[in-house]
Amino acid sequence: MTTYIKRASERPQDDLERLSQTVHDIIANVRKEGDHALIAYNTKFDKNPNPILRVTAEAIQSAYQLVSPALIDDMRRAAANIEAFARAQRDSLKDIDSIEVAPGILLGHRVIPVNACCCYVPGGNYPLFSSALMLIIPAKVAGVKNVFACSPVQKHTGKVAPETLVAMDIAGVNGIYQLGGAQAIAAFAYGTEQVPAVDIIVGPGNQYVTEAKRQCYGQVGIDFVAGxxxxxxxxxxxxxxxxxxxxxxxxxxxxxxxxxxxxxxxxxxxxxxxxxxxxxxxxxxxxxxxxxxxxxxxxxxxxxxxxxxxxxxxxxxxxxxxxxxxxxxxxxxxxxxxxxxxxxxxxxxxxxxxxxxxxxxxxxxxxxxxxxGVSVGTFLKTVTHQKLSVEAVKVFGPSAANMAHAEGLSAHASAVEQRLIKLKD
Missing domain, CATH: 3.40.50.1980 (Nitrogenase molybdenum iron protein domain)
Structure with a gap:
């Protein structure tokens, strides 16, 4: 028997139609206007008119001077634990070179990292730097060659929070961009003059970020839609x-x-x-x-x-x-x-x-x-391969052709039958 001693109210439903249209317009504008749109949105939403979107190496190093040594040490301790678990996860995901499922049919798979990702780290009001460690480190352990990160500037400083920059650097990021909101998702999904297009975007965000991830999915991979x-x-x-x-x-x-x-x-x-x-x-x-x-x-x-x-x-x-x-x-x-x-x-x-x-x-x-949740596996894809011997084609070819005919796909069947004919010559 279930008894509610304290019952929650229903969470409000956002004006999804309005939200969807607003985000759609932002994405379309970024696709059309590129960096010009990004700089305009940065200026409007974050009071950040800086035309250079990528954070410089000098700014990253300067951030270390603004963060306490004790907190930097804590970040490194956390990073070590996150990396150790991520490596254990990666080691559990093995390639299958080949298994013979039937005489002459060899199957296998490879576990391959995506080439590029964007790690979205919230930060307009609070520097949620722990998310930088949680997102970037698994991507690096997975073997992603180009791990980029973005975060909005803090409104009272006009810069990405120093704690966030330090965490991103400790995690091993390849490039940091001062961008937030739906416009950041659109930029990394489609690419602009300054912002590279990536294969997958991960990380939490507000309702605009979440909706942008939803709308850009397909053009780019995402981790999931979070609430x-x-x-x-x-x-x-x-x-x-x-x-x-x-x-x-x-x-x-x-x-x-x-x-x-x-x-x-x-x-x-x-x-x-x-x-x-x-x-x-x-x-x-x-x-x-x-x-x-x-x-x-x-x-x-x-x-x-x-x-x-x-x-x-x-x-x-x-x-x-x-x-x-x-x-x-x-x-x-x-x-x-x-x-x-x-x-x-x-x-x-x-x-x-x-x-x-x-x-x-x-x-x-x-x-x-x-x-x-996000893990090393988020940044990996499992792709299969196969190799058939001549004898396997002779044995299983008629079945494949028969199944193709049954589905009404005569070209599929022909691709098998022509090989069977060649083997009779």
Whole structure:
């Protein structure tokens, strides 16, 4: 039995038609006007009239002087963990040189990186530099030759945040562009005089960035279409309500539409967690956003048992899923839909955001039903090859021709039959 102790409001539906048309017009303008359009949009939206879109090497090195050595060290520690996990992922993705599925039919595949990518790092209001590490490092480990990144300038400085520039440099980026919004997506999808076209664009962004990725998909690959951040916590009576409250608020402060959900088998824990949220909110610098998000979209759900909690989690397919239960390992085989899993109360979601090594660019809005987060595999393509012997053509050719005729494709059949005729000569 499911009981909602705190139920969320419905998230508002954006004016999708207006949004779609606005983004369509931006993309069309960038395709037509190129850099002229990009500079105009930079000036309009970010108060950045700089005609040079690529950040110079001097500006990148200067950024190191504006970031504390302690934070630089923290970035390098995070980068090392992210790289170590990315390399383990890459090593698990093997080529198949050839397997003989039938006498004379040799099949195989190669795992090949894309040639160029763009890593979009948000940053107009807050320098979300951790995303630079999460996006660029897997691309580099995958073997992408040209890894570019872009981020909007900070409105009060007219420059990309120094923390973001340092993180991009530590990650090994090949080129950085001061661009944001839908116009940045269009630029890297189609290319302009200064901005190279790429094969795939990855990274989070606002609704305009998301819509631009949707509209440019096909011209360019994307990771996925993402929405507001989510965390779900499954807890039993052994859990700590203060830790759960902290994790729920950690997501709530992302933006006004972020969603924190607690599913628990213990009513007392549910009520204690709500009280802890209220207490901790008073201490947050981000109280205005976090309190509004929690008030509107936070949920606390009481269930009869953990099996019911698992079913709700699989139905919801949350971006982040935390297991704060006595025996979390027993639930793992039952959980199939999530962006990333955090096992045990000390495995706080924030570690995944910054430093543990898994990727924090994850599917939202139930997309975890069919995709995982950004990884080395995002930048790789698996392409097949085959080689048939003469004997294999003689044995399997008639079947292939027969199937082609059955589908009404006579040219397909002829391509086989002409080879069979040649082999009889």
């Amino acid at each position: 507001p951040s989510e965390v779900m916590v499954i807890a039993d009576s052994t859990a700590d309500p203060n830790l759960i409250a902290a994790d729920l608020l950690g997501q709530s402060e992302h933006d006004l539409l972020a969603k924190g959900i607690l599913i628990t088998t213990d009513e007392s824990l549910a009520l204690q967690t709500i009280k802890a949220v209220e207490t901790q909110l008073a201490l947050l610098d981000t109280k205005a956003i976090a309190s509004a998000s929690w008030a509107e979209y936070g949920e606390v759900i009481l269930v009869s048992n953990l099996d019911e909690a698992v079913k709700l989690a699989n139905d919801w397919a949350p971006e982040h899923l935390e297991l704060c239960v006595e025996d979390p390992d027993s639930l793992m085989p039952l959980l199939t839909n999530y962006g990333s899993l955090f096992i045990g109360e000390y495995s706080a979601e924030v570690f995944g955001d910054y430093i543990s090594g898994t990727n924090h660019t994850l599917p939202t809005l139930k997309a975890a039903r069919y995709t995982g």
